[in-house]
Structures are given as C-alpha cells and as structure tokens.
C-alpha cells in the first residue's frame with residue numbers, strides 16, 4: 023500500500039523521475055573565484071557570475087573561466103556515486119579529490135559524472151571549472167540572449183546501489199511511451215530501459231500505474247530481468263491527457279534483488295494521440311489550434327540562476343493566460359518546467375540552441391558532434407513527458423549568413439554544412455524520439471525554401487516580425503497564404519511574433535519602434551485576427567512571454583529584449599491581459615488598458631481602451647457608456663477629462679465593479695512657481711521616468727513652435743549612462759529656431775542632448791569626440807541670444823546643459839545661421 027505521504031505527493035503533481043532508494047544530496051554551498059578576479063567568494067548554487075556586468079553600461083559581459091569548489095562526505099564505498107548537474111553554462115570540467123572526473127559541453131542539458139572510483143571515506147573535494155567563453159564548437163555561437171556563465175541549475179550527489187537503472191545522457195535510461203489506438207479507447211504503455219548490473223544478478227522489476235488524482239492503483243505486475251527492461255501493457259479506456267484536461271497517471275518501476283528494493287524510477291505519464299498535418303494540429307482526434315508563448319528562462323535580479331518557485335510561477339501564468347502551447351526557446355529548460363507543463367496541460371515545443379549560424383572549416387565537425395550530443399541528451403532527459411510533443415533543433419539558422427553578406431563560396435560552405443547538420447539532427451530526432459513531431463524555426467527569408475532546408479523537419483515554424491523589423495502588420499496573412507500555396511503539403515506554425523513594449527511609454531499615435539504598449543496591442547490584435555482566420559496555420563507562439571536579457575540590445579531599456587507580454591520582473595503589460603480576455607473565454611475579464619495615470623495635454627480628450635470578453639459598462643466621471651462584448655477583446659471610447667482628478671470605473675453586466683482608474687489631468691503650463699515642463703523631442707511618445715517625471719511630446723502642448731525643415735530622428739540603441747533611454751533615443755533635428763511661449767518669470771532650462779552613431783551623425787555633434795568644424799558650429803547655440811556652451815559628447819552618450827533665464831516671456835533656442843541644432847529634450851522649470 024502506498025503511504026498517505028506518497029499519495030499527497032501524487033496529488034500535488036510534484037512526482038518526478040527520481041530514485042527513491044538512493045540518497046540525493048543537494049550541493050548548494052560552494053566557494054568561487056574567476057580567472058579575472060581571484061578573490062574567493064562563498065556562494066550558493068544556482069549561481070551566475072554575469073548578474074551585474076550583463077546589465078551595466080560597459081558593452082559586453084565577461085565570458086571566461088570561473089572555478090567552483092565544495093566538499094561532501096562519503097562513508098560507504100560499496101555504493102555507486104554520481105554527481106548530477108542540471109545545467110552549467112557552458113563547459114564544465116570536473117575534478118574529484120584533485121583527479122579529473124569528466125567534462126561536459128553545452129549549457130542547457132543535464133549530465134552525470136560517475137564519481138564512484140574517485141571517492142574516499144570522509145571528506146571529498148569537488149572542483150568544477152566552468153567557462154562561458156565563446157567556443158566555435160559549442161552551440162549557440164550567436165543569439166539574441168545573454169549567455170550567463172556559471173553553475174546556474176542545481177547539483178546533486180546521488181548515492182545508489184551498485185545495481186541501478188543505467189544512467190545515460192544525463193538521465194536514467196528508461197523510455198516510456200503512452201500510446202492510444204485510433205478510437206482512443208485503448209491505451210498502451212511501452213517501457214524500454216536498461217540496468218547497470220555488473221554481476222549479472224537476476225533481478226525483479228515491479229511496474230505499477232496509479233491514477234494521479236486519487237492515487238488509486240490501475241495496474242501492477244512483476245517480472246524478472248537481468249539488464250534489459252522491456253515491458254508493454256494495454257489499458258482500457260484510459261483517461262486522456264489534453265491541455266483542457268491534463269489527466270496524468272503515475273508510473274513506478276521498482277527494481278529489487280528479491281529481498282529488497284534497490285532502485286525506483288517514477289514518472290508521470292499521459293495518454294494522448296496527436297498529428298500535425300496541412301489542415302492543422304489534431305489532438306485526441308479533435309482539431310486544436312495551438313496558441314501560446316515562447317519562454318526564456320532568465321528573470322530580473324537572477325540572470326539565468328532563477329529560483330524554482332519563480333520558474334514554476336511562469337508556467338502557471340502562461341496557463342492562466344489561456345495558452346495551450348509553449349515553446350521553450352531556444353534551449354532545454356529546467357526539468358521542473360516540463361513536469362509543470364505535464365500537470366498544467368501545456369503542449370511543449372522544446373529545442374536545442376543551434377541558433378543563427380553553423381560554423382565552416384575545422385570547427386564544423388566538433389560543432390556538429392556537440393549538437394548531436396545535445397539533442398541526444400535533450401531527448402533522453404525529456405522524452406517521457408506527456409507535454410513534450412514538438413522537438414526542435416534549429417532556429418533561424420541562416421540569419422547570420424543573410425546579414426553578413428558573405429562571398430559565394432563561403433555561403434555555399436555554410437549552406438552545405440547546415441543542410442548536413444539538419445539532416446543528421448532530423449534523423450537522430452526521428453530515431454530517438456519516435457511518436458514526436460520534429461520542427462524547425464525559420465526567419466522570414468526565402469533562403470530556407472531555396473536551399474530545401476525547410477523540407478527536412480515534419481513541421482515548419484516561421485518567426486515573423488512584419489510590422490516590426492519589416493513591413494506592416496497586415497502583411498502577415500498574404501505571406502502565409504503564399505507559403506501555403508507554394509508548399510501545400512507543409513504543416514506550418516508561427517513560432518515567433520512580437521514587438522517591444524515598455525510600460526513607461528504611452529503613445530496616442532502608436533507606431534512601430536515606439537515601444538508603446540498601444541502598438542504592442544495593435545500588433546498582437548492584428549496578428550491574432552490573421553492567425554485565427556487561417557485554419558491551415560497550426561498555431562502560433564508569441565515572442566516572448568517575458569522580457570529577457572540580451573546584453574547587446576538597446577530597446578527602450580538597455581540589455582533587455584522588451585517583446586515580453588510581461589516585464590522582466592513578470593509584472594504584466596496590457597497585452598498580457600488582452601490575451602487573457604481573448605484566450606480564456608471561460609473567465610470574465612474586464613479591465614482598463616492602463617497606460618498612464620496622468621494626462622498632461624493641451625487637449626482634454628482621451629481615448630480610453632477597455633480590455634473585455636463580456637459586455638460591460640464604463641463610467642467616466644458623470645458619463646456612462648454601455649458596451650456589448652467586444653469581438654476582439656477590446657473596445658474604445660473617447661472621453662473628456664476635467665482638470666484634476668477623473669474617476670473611471672468599469673462594471674460587468676451584473677453591476678459588479680471590475681476595475682477603476684484615476685487619471686490626473688493637467689494642461690501643460692508654467693503658471694506657478696516650481697511648475698515644470700519636460701518635452702521629449704523627436705517623438706510622439708510620452709515617457710514616465712522612474713523618478714516620476716513625465717516627458718511629453720510637443721504635440722501635447724500648444725506653446726512651442728519650431729523653425730527649419732525639422733524632422734524626427736530615432737534609434738533603438740543603448741544610450742550609455744541612463745535607463746531613461748527613450749528621452750535620448752529620439753531627437754528633433756534641423757532646428758533653426760525653437761520658441762516656447764512662457765508666462766513672464768525666471769526659468770531654469772535644461773537642454774538635453776544625445777549623440778547617435780556615426781552613420782547617423784547629427785549636427786550639434788558636439789565637442790571633442792567629433793570633427794572640429796562641427797564641434798565649432800555646435801558651440802554656437804543661443805538661448806534668448808545668450809551663447810550656450812554645449813558639453814562634449816561621445817557616441818551613444820547623452821548630456822544636459824543647464825541655463826538660467828531671468829525675466830523671460832519666451833524661451834528662444836537658436837542655432838548659428840550656418841547650421842541647425844538637434845535636441846533630445848528640454849526641461850523647463852519656473853523659478854519666479
């Protein structure tokens with residue numbers, strides 16, 4: 023009989039593949055130093071050494087060698103010992119008691135080191151040399167995410183009987199299939215495995231299956247083996263696994279020598295039948311549109327060394343959003359993520375990090391072998407999860423080649439290597455993971471069709487950014503239709519789509535690359551319409567569930583790719599709530615699209631958007647508006663604000679308050695002492711900085727005029743030394759004169775400058791770091807006819823110049839007649 027404790031274990035759905043009879047010790051206390059910094063630190067694993075420098079202002083982050091050391095006790099040398107590492111980025115060399123014990127390449131799969139022959143009674147030393155230095159033989163070579171170095175997942179010392187389930191590729195060598203017949207009425211469980219049994223003792227195996235909900239035994243049998251485990255049995259009317267009802271069974275395989283249990287393997291299994299074809303995805307004989315998100319593993323404040331509870335919360339949130347599908351891009355993630363997907367009911371696409379490019383020349387063979395080893399481990403470690411259906415092995419693999427513009431010979435070599443590797447990985451995946459679907463993600467370029475690589479995997483995923491990196495939102499549908507027309511037999515999925523959005527930014531005229539949440543919503547709404555209209559599109563996963571670290575990026579926040587539906591700290595953006603309203607129709611969602619509690623504007627008109635999947639009532643001060651259920655999860659209403667506080671409320675049909683919002687309205691003016699006006703130039707966005715300062719675009723105020731052929735200039739690059747990048751990432755250029763009407767008074771004026779890259783050189787091009795002529799000219803900037811000395815500035819830097827202007831009725835910023843000025847912003851404060 024199972025004990026109550028055990029049953030509870032089932033109920034919580036926490037059971038996993040593990041040994042119940044051996045001992046497992048978490049090794050969390052370590053000392054650590056690096057090649058660069060020899061100071062010894064005491065740290066706990068999970069750990070990464072790039073937590074600071076991946077986010078600081080210096081370009082790049084340290085990629086080198088870190089040395090971890092710890093000790094552990096052993097008092098019985100008759101047992102077998104393994105060190106189990108769940109993830110070390112990216113190369114780990116292990117030494118036990120000063121002796122070399124093994125090496126592992128690749129940062130995203132688990133591995134075991136057999137320590138049995140190197141241990142001593144008493145204290146044992148363990149040293150792990152880890153490097154995340156670039157290595158042309160280890161994927162990924164290049165990718166849009168930060169390769170945080172360190173032992174960033176758990177490490178265990180495992181003690182086992184000398185006879186145990188064999189360990190291979192970082193997992194117990196046991197493969198389980200839970201299959202269904204055509205009618206879904208008959209299930210079959212197939213088990214293949216092997217046992218390390220040096221003396222060839224005769225052993226007993228007991229296989230038992232329990233209902234995961236009530237712990238009730240469903241099946242149990244015993245048989246004898248020596249070292250090969252093969253078992254198959256049928257089950258009538260099994261409960262099915264699906265995203266809607268993720269019914270699981272708990273399987274245990276106990277190994278005994280006749281007298282006692284010596285090893286136990288446990289795993290949750292689920293019966294499901296699936297198929298991907300040109301009319302879509304079929305689960306348990308029903309069509310199912312796969313909709314969900316991609317997920318990276320890192321998290322604000324932790325890098326890639328993220329506590330498990332936070333990781334699991336991600337999965338719960340993804341499910342709560344209404345997703346039935348999750349792509350673990352671009353690498354295998356913690357094993358608990360796969361377990362959570364099993365119990366929550368999320369279909370998984372999981373892949374290895376062969377991203378952006380494959381090497382040519384001498385490195386290719388090793389790269390190819392390492393990729394094959396990774397896919398082998400990836401499959402061995404995750405095959406048994408019912409949630410895992412799609413297995414991938416390449417993402418946008420021709421991206422670098424297309425952008426690097428190489429000569430023809432080099433291109434030929436790359437294409438030939440890439441095709442060879444794709445063919446090998448496809449073959450390997452099909453062989454090792456029958457009953458799964460192979461998949462590959464492409465970027466929107468015809469090279470994948472032309473080279474034939476798009477015909478290798480069973481399903482093709484397109485990463486499409488129309489309306490962001492290129493084209494328009496509604497270019498998506500025609501692209502898909504053409505692909506479908508040209509390749510009617512190719513099952514197609516959208517593996518990525520998304521745009522950057524920053525909650526500090528608000529726009530009334532959403533545009534691509536403005537990083538406004540309004541544009542993010544417009545884009546996702548447009549995409550969903552086009553996706554749902556097309557049955558042949560199997561599904562789609564948003565890029566990305568959460569913002570994630572990508573050191574070289576400069577979105578509105580430096581070092582972060584901001585395409586998340588939730589921020590890096592997982593606070594939701596509006597589009598997250600919108601997906602919830604659209605995908606989770608069983609629950610009522612009625613709330614404001616909330617983008618700024620302030621309305622500093624010369625016009626009191628404001629367009630209010632409401633995210634809803636039910637009929638609702640909007641109350642704005644004394645006015646009321648009734649709405650039917652919006653077809654696409656959002657409705658809007660223009661309202662007229664009063665100066666000061668405005669109270670907005672939402673009610674459902676029953677009259678229950680579902681959300682409220684106070685908006686403070688102020689006409690931008692400088693009527694009172696201490697009043698400020700902060701103008702964000704070269705843009706239509708409003709920006710709320712961390713210190714609560716609201717920066718408004720010129721269009722929000724009526725008292726500014728500009729002279730010159732003025733235009734806007736915008737970049738998305740990290741401006742060093744600030745997290746207020748949106749102020750400095752846009753400029754108004756070619757200003758000959760800018761006049762601000764102000765009430766008579768004394769003013770403090772702050773002129774804000776930034777300098778873009780060389781190719782974008784803009785006039786004021788200040789001081790020492792630029793050519794002298796332009797520097798000279800730039801010195802000739804006047805405010806109310808007083809010459810202003812402009813501070814020197816390097817590329818992608820910013821600066822401000824403070825000026826006091828007494829007794830002014832207007833502020834006139836003027837350029838030398840031979841030139842024009844570029845300004846990123848102006849802040850004005852009334853002193854008298």
Ligand code: GCB
Nearest residue numbers: 166417418465485518583585
């Ligand atoms: C892609 C890549 C992904 C990037 C994303 C982006 O297509 O697969 O790794 O992060 O685009 O945001 O540019």
